[in-house]
Amino acid sequence: MFDEKTLEEARKLQEQWDQAVAKYERDFSSKTNSGIPIKPVYTPSDIQDIDYEKDMGMPGAYPYMRSNYPLHYQFQPWINQPVHGYGLPEDTRERMDALTKAGMEGYFGGRSYNLVWDYPGYFGIDPDEPDAEGYIGKDGVSCNTVEDIGRMLDGMDLAKNNIVLINGDTLPMFAIYIAYAESQGVPRADLRGNTMNWVFTAWYAPNFMWETEDALKLATDNIYFCVNEIPRWNHTNIQGHAISETGADAIHQMSFCLATAIAVADSCKAAGLDPDKFMTGIGFQIAQGNDFFEYICMFRAWRKLWASIAHDRYGCTRPAAMHLRTHTNTSCFELIKQQPLNNIIRSAYHAMGAALSGTTAMQIPAYDEPIGIPTEESAVITLRTQQILLHETGVTRVSDPLAGSYYVEWLTRRMEEEGKKVLKEIEDAGGFVKAHKEGMLARVLRKGCDQWREEIDTGERIVVGWNKYATEEDLKVKAFRPDPEVARLSTERLKDYKARRDQAKTDAALNGVVVACERLKKGEWGHVMPACIEAAKAKATAGEISKALRKVMKWGPEYNVMLKF
Amino acid sequence: MSKNGIPRVLLVKHWIDIHDRGLRLIASRCKNAGFEVVYASYSQPDEVVKMAVQEDVDVIGMSFFTSAYEAHLPKVMKGLKENNMDHVMVVLGGVIPDEDHDMLKTQGVREIYGAGSNINGFIELIKAEVKK
Numbered sequence: 297m298f299d300e301k302t303l304e305e306a307r308k309l310q311e312q313w314d315q316a317v318a319k320y321e322r323d324f325s326s327k328t329n330s331g332i333p334i335k336p337v338y339t340p341s342d343i344q345d346i347d348y349e350k351d352m353g354m355p356g357a358y359p360y361m362r363s364n365y366p367l368h369y370q371f372q373p374w375i376n377q378p379v380h381g382y383g384l385p386e387d388t389r390e391r392m393d394a395l396t397k398a399g400m401e402g403y404f405g406g407r408s409y410n411l412v413w414d415y416p417g418y419f420g421i422d423p424d425e426p427d428a429e430g431y432i433g434k435d436g437v438s439c440n441t442v443e444d445i446g447r448m449l450d451g452m453d454l455a456k457n458n459i460v461l462i463n464g465d466t467l468p469m470f471a472i473y474i475a476y477a478e479s480q481g482v483p484r485a486d487l488r489g490n491t492m493n494w495v496f497t498a499w500y501a502p503n504f505m506w507e508t509e510d511a512l513k514l515a516t517d518n519i520y521f522c523v524n525e526i527p528r529w530n531h532t533n534i535q536g537h538a539i540s541e542t543g544a545d546a547i548h549q550m551s552f553c554l555a556t557a558i559a560v561a562d563s564c565k566a567a568g569l570d571p572d573k574f575m576t577g578i579g580f581q582i583a584q585g586n587d588f589f590e591y592i593c594m595f596r597a598w599r600k601l602w603a604s605i606a607h608d609r610y611g612c613t614r615p616a617a618m619h620l621r622t623h624t625n626t627s628c629f630e631l632i633k634q635q636p637l638n639n640i641i642r643s644a645y646h647a648m649g650a651a652l653s654g655t656t657a658m659q660i661p662a663y664d665e666p667i668g669i670p671t672e673e674s675a676v677i678t679l680r681t682q683q684i685l686l687h688e689t690g691v692t693r694v695s696d697p698l699a700g701s702y703y704v705e706w707l708t709r710r711m712e713e714e715g716k717k718v719l720k721e722i723e724d725a726g727g728f729v730k731a732h733k734e735g736m737l738a739r740v741l742r743k744g745c746d747q748w749r750e751e752i753d754t755g756e757r758i759v760v761g762w763n764k765y766a767t768e769e770d771l772k773v774k775a776f777r778p779d780p781e782v783a784r785l786s787t788e789r790l791k792d793y794k795a796r797r798d799q800a801k802t803d804a805a806l807n808g809v810v811v812a813c814e815r816l817k818k819g820e821w822g823h824v825m826p827a828c829i830e831a832a833k834a835k836a837t838a839g840e841i842s843k844a845l846r847k848v849m850k851w852g853p854e855y856n857v858m859l860k861f
Numbered sequence: 862m863s864k865n866g867i868p869r870v871l872l873v874k875h876w877i878d879i880h881d882r883g884l885r886l887i888a889s890r891c892k893n894a895g896f897e898v899v900y901a902s903y904s905q906p907d908e909v910v911k912m913a914v915q916e917d918v919d920v921i922g923m924s925f926f927t928s929a930y931e932a933h934l935p936k937v938m939k940g941l942k943e944n945n946m947d948h949v950m951v952v953l954g955g956v957i958p959d960e961d962h963d964m965l966k967t968q969g970v971r972e973i974y975g976a977g978s979n980i981n982g983f984i985e986l987i988k989a990e991v992k993k
Contacts (some may be wrong), residue, residue, distance in 0.1 A: 415877045415928075427877060427904055430929030542882060629882065633976040666976040668927055668958055745882055746889050753980070762977050775958035858901040858912070859888075 329587040330545035338702035355695040361600035362696035369692035375657035381412035381437040383778040385448035412436040413463035420842025433782035459489035468841035471828030507850040521825035537625040540583035543745030551718035559728035571610035579621035595653035597711035624650040635761035639663035668775030797835035805834035813848035876902040880926035910940030
């Protein structure tokens, strides 16, 4: 990176610096949140081995460490993608319209509606089932049928706007969305948006959805369908944010996501799909947390590692197939209940880090989330945080603005090395599926979570307003509450919907889903999603389609996992 | 009742409530404090009562991510009473708005914990109140 003369000067100047700090007689070294030892200063000597062209390159050039694109925010700002969803579909529509009015923007004049389902919707449970009690429309929208989704999206240009469907079992609601779009005369090939497709794992809990291998088959079949029928759809979201929330540091968030994506891509390749086509639909939901520089360096290393995996392991040649698509979801576990307005400041730093990392979409949790689900006011503040960052701070003027910093380049290199190390450990353990099923990954997360709290309780880690500068003031922020009538209304609507359908036709279509799953089990790809869409058109509910899938695909371990210790 | 003076703690969460970071942390701290811990998911509130009876616990910790406590808690409290388990200490954790605390305590909840609560306080409460 530097000529011999510069390096010689750097060594001399370093000696002078060493002498200057010797008088303090203290060790000023520290550690990142991932535990990487950090010196108090960095110089050209620390990055002399880096080859500018091969290891870094220009933004928009392989290995894409600096950016996916030659120009980024100068040309096209990141997508505002705040998550929203509560109550009935029309309640959520109100929030969608409020965010639109507040200036939420996506790419090229479209918008991205990041819609979250309630817990029952997440797990394929209809509101009329006992397990839904207490959860209907609470932490997301209660939306279970083609009519429901119409109540939420009525009049919207589905070919222009991105619709992001955040729910767990993915396929049933995706099918319902496609059935709705086609009923409005929008061909499925014109749709754009995201499904989660994370059916193969729930990092955060003892409960899985489908058992890992069957789940991976379903995820792959969804990708098979998208590649062939909805080429612009972002079919898969690898959930780094959840891994982080469960206890992963930056190194493990990145590595566990990459290992997950490799498992998905291996499965797609085995199904005969072309990596240059399916890789473009895989995205990563990335947490940006408190350790400002470490997360930026993680991000840069992550882009590079993913590009090299796409290139070397899958032989991709299209740049789009090597790009790391990112939706930043800034840290939630680092927001606290005490003095909650401080969370706005925390999230602003996280968002600044994400912008300096070159993310492509952003979601910031609301300051009142440790108290309840966001109010309209707090949801709009998350959007304002992004808008202030974009229009007032000037961080968007230059691509990869921190490049060339001795510290940033050194730490990016270290993140890359640490990431490769963890990936190798997972490969050596038999790959992601085995490591996941045997609990190897979960153990790392639990340990990370325990350690974080231990550091707070001992005062080693300072959290302002919690273990330092704490006050005894009463909490002034009140929790937002969706309409308590939602559960009753949603259940009545479902009953009415079922009463108005041709039951024999619905039953036959649901049986078609079962048959398609049986074919999937035999290795015949591409039949499950079309069958789910037919079921949705025959007025099957999301819960009913989910249960049809479960008749063949093995649903995860029994819910009542009991651990004794 | 606890055997050999060791408190037995049942920690539960509904199976679709995936935010378990807090409850797992509590499990690990209870274990470190020397308590016997049963950690489980449930589908219907009566299963919590069944597990409490079967495992003969002294404490039940229920965790909720913002919802369902108002639906599940009364059923658990009623079930405990019917099974002569009134002595069991019930505590809640999660994102439970302060405005609901009085209502829950009136139903017999001993304490409610949330983000940033003092975990050692919870451990001490169990040590002090579980009858040996």
